[in-house]
Amino acid sequence: xxxxxxxxxxxxxxxxxxxxxxxxxxxxxxxxxxxxxxxxxxxxxxxxxxxxxxxxxxxxxxxxxxxxxxxxxxxxxxxxxxxxxxxxxxxxxxxxxxxxxxxxxxxxxxxxxxxxxxxxxxxxxxxxxxxxxxxxxxxxxxxxxxxxxxxxxxxxxxxxxxxxxxxxxxxxxxxxxxxxxxxxxxxxxxxxxxxxxxxxxxxxxxxxxxxxxxxxxxxxxxxxxxxxxxxxxxxxxxxxxxxxxxxxxx
Amino acid sequence: xxxxxxxxxxxxxxxxxxxxxxxxxxxxxxxxxxxxxxxxxxxxxxxxxxxxxxxxxxxxxxxxxxxxxxxxxxxxxxxxxxxxxxxxxxxxxxxxxxxxxxxxxxxxxxxxxxxxxxxxxxxxxxxxxxxxxxxxxxxxxxxxxxxxxxxxxxxxxxxxxx
Numbered sequence: 001x002x003x004x005x006x007x008x009x010x011x012x013x014x015x016x017x018x019x020x021x022x023x024x025x026x027x028x029x030x031x032x033x034x035x036x037x038x039x040x041x042x043x044x045x046x047x048x049x050x051x052x053x054x055x056x057x058x059x060x061x062x063x064x065x066x067x068x069x070x071x072x073x074x075x076x077x078x079x080x081x082x083x084x085x086x087x088x089x090x091x092x093x094x095x096x097x098x099x100x101x102x103x104x105x106x107x108x109x110x111x112x113x114x115x116x117x118x119x120x121x122x123x124x125x126x127x128x129x130x131x132x133x134x135x136x137x138x139x140x141x142x143x144x145x146x147x148x149x150x151x152x153x154x155x156x157x158x159x160x161x162x163x164x165x166x167x168x169x170x171x172x173x174x175x176x177x178x179x180x181x182x183x184x185x186x187x188x189x190x191x192x193x194x195x196x197x198x199x200x201x202x203x204x205x206x207x208x209x210x211x212x213x214x215x216x217x218x219x220x221x222x223x224x225x226x227x228x229x230x231x232x233x234x235x236x237x238x239x240x241x242x243x244x245x246x247x248x249x250x
Numbered sequence: 251x252x253x254x255x256x257x258x259x260x261x262x263x264x265x266x267x268x269x270x271x272x273x274x275x276x277x278x279x280x281x282x283x284x285x286x287x288x289x290x291x292x293x294x295x296x297x298x299x300x301x302x303x304x305x306x307x308x309x310x311x312x313x314x315x316x317x318x319x320x321x322x323x324x325x326x327x328x329x330x331x332x333x334x335x336x337x338x339x340x341x342x343x344x345x346x347x348x349x350x351x352x353x354x355x356x357x358x359x360x361x362x363x364x365x366x367x368x369x370x371x372x373x374x375x376x377x378x379x380x381x382x383x384x385x386x387x388x389x390x391x392x393x394x395x396x397x398x399x400x401x402x403x404x405x406x407x408x409x410x411x412x
Binding site for chain 2: 128
């Protein structure tokens with residue numbers, strides 16, 4: 001089995017895993033009970049999707065690989081998630097801005113991936129679309145509510161978008177594995193999703209009385225394994241149990 | 251799914267969702283394929299939500315229920331076609347309502363409730379449609395939280411998934 005396919009699957013899965021991990025940090029710490037339950041429910045969906053991808057990748061990889069070794073025993077440079085999903089839960093505005101920008105991208109990606117000639121990926125995508133549509137509805141509603149809310153909530157929502165915008169362009173960069181998988185009819189041309197993404201984000205931000213950031217400089221690296229400083233801290237917390245007690249189970 | 255031998259069907263009916271004990275896995279629509287060869291039973295189930303933590307328990311419960319009757323069951327998780335709340339049987343919907351969970355209606359029901367446009371979710375306690383959405387997400391992945399404004403009871407609404 002080609003490494004490109006495994007890498008490609010890991011790329012999609014790692015985004016869901018790391019965002020799921022970030023969201024699960026809010027368990028018991030959400031700003032209100034409802035938002036606490038919501039963010040952890042979204043995390044649960046994302047972790048469930050991650051498991052499906054990892055199980056498939058482990059099967060393709062063969063040998064000792066399992067969903068757990070892929071989740072817990074890789075090194076930082078081996079994770080292929082985008083920088084956006086590893087950004088911290090600064091405040092609820094940041095959590096929702098990060099979520100909405102990712103949700104819009106995620107749904108566009110899955111809508112294409114469901115037509116993949118790889119049956120397993122197509123099935124995971126079809127299943128996930130139902131869940132991610134609900135996520136986007138939740139995050140989109142909060143952007144509107146906070147953006148078009150009080151002066152304070154508006155300013156903080158705007159600040160979140162201004163500071164996270166630099167991570168958005170990476171979503172649409174094609175890696176060598178992306179290109180190979182598009183050519184094989186397996187993967188999605190993410191570069192082609194940018195126009196639809198920009199249009200949808202612009203429409204919602206406008207409705208929320210927010211300004212779409214105007215930025216010329218964008219950060220990238222996550223897809224190639226070059227992460228921000230946050231990633232090490234995320235993995236330290238996520239992996240410590242398996243690192244401290246190798247092969248331990250519940 | 252084709253009609254099953256009565257004994258096989260009865261064993262499957264005896265297994266329920268650990269999070270909604272009144273709902274058998276047959277009424278929930280998660281059992282997609284059953285094949286019986288002598289004492290070996292091959293079963294395919296599909297998750298309601300990708301992250302549903304009940305699936306592992308359900309698989310174990312199925313195996314245990316068959317083992318008790320002298321069968322050996324193998325359970326496989328499949329993802330396609332993706333589960334829909336339309337697969338919950340009429341009997342399942344009644345069981346949900348009797349248990350205090352409002353059965354799924356339309357995909358827009360909870361959004362409409364949030365925006366106050368249309369009130370169609372009925373309180374399973376008093377039957378009033380004068381209800382409001384408290385939270386789009388609830389105690390499990392498959393539910394949203396509502397409150398009845400007539401009898402003031404909070405209740406779960408089984409989210410519509412198509």
